[in-house]
Amino acid sequence: MDSAIVPYLFYLFSFVIVVSGLLVVTMKDIFHCALFLILCLFSVAGIYVLLGADFIAAVQVLLYVGAIAVLMIFAIMLTAKVSGIGIKQQNEQVPIAIVTTVAFVAIALYGLGKTIWNIKIDAVIPDNTTMAIGKLLMTTYVVPFEIVSVVLLAALIGAIVIARRN
C-alpha cells in the first residue's frame, strides 16, 4: 500500500471507530446501536488492513460483521418489546462509570506514552499472511487450534440446549 495515505486512513478509521463506539454505548434505540456496532467493526477491519493483516481483516468481516452482528440483531428482534424509545437504557452508575473510564484510559495512555517498545524496524513485512498463518495453525499451533474447535462445538451445543423450548 502507498504509505503516504496510511496516516490519513488511520485517522479516518480511528475517528469512525471512536464516534461509532460512543454511539454504540450511548444511543437510546438498541437497534441503532447494533447498526453502529457493524460500522465500528468494519472500521476495525480497515485498521487491520493498515497493519498488514489481510487475513485477520477478512476474518473480522466474515465473523464479526457477518455472524456476530447478525446474531445481535436477531436477539434484538426477538426481544423487541423492551427496546422502545421511552424506556431508560442506562442505569444510575453513569457518573461514576465516566470517572472510572476516563481514569482508566488516562492511565493507559500515560503508561503507553512512557513505555519504550521493543520495535523491530528492519523486519520484513510479508505480503501475503494467509499461507503463513495456515501453516502455523497446522504445525506450531495445532493443539490450540483443535482445542478452540472443541470450544466452538461446545458453545454451539450449549446454545442449542439453553435456548430450545422444553
Place this chain on the structure above:
Amino acid sequence: MEISLAHYLALAAILFGIGMFGVLTRRNAVGILMSIELMFNAVNINLVAFNRFVTPADFTGQIFSIFVIVVAAAEATVGLAIVLLIYRNFRDIFVDNINLMKW
C-alpha cells in the same frame, strides 16, 4: 508523518474504555454483550499492532487474535442464548430487574 505503535495502542485503549463504559452503564443485556464485543476488538487491535511492530515474522499476535475472535463468537452465541432464555422466563432483559440470585 508516520503512524507508530503507540498510535494503535492509544486507539485500542480508547476503544476498550468505551466498551468498559458500555458494560458499566447499559441496562439492556444485549447492549452489554455489544459493549463486550467492542472490548474484544480493542484487544485484537493491540495484538495485531504488536504483531506488526514487534514480531512481524512470527505471526504470534495474528494467531492469537484469531483465537480471540473464535472465543468471542462462542461467547456471543452462548450469551445471546442465555439472554433469550431470560427474556422467555422474565419478559425482561434489563439486568437490574433480573435479581433472582441477589438477596
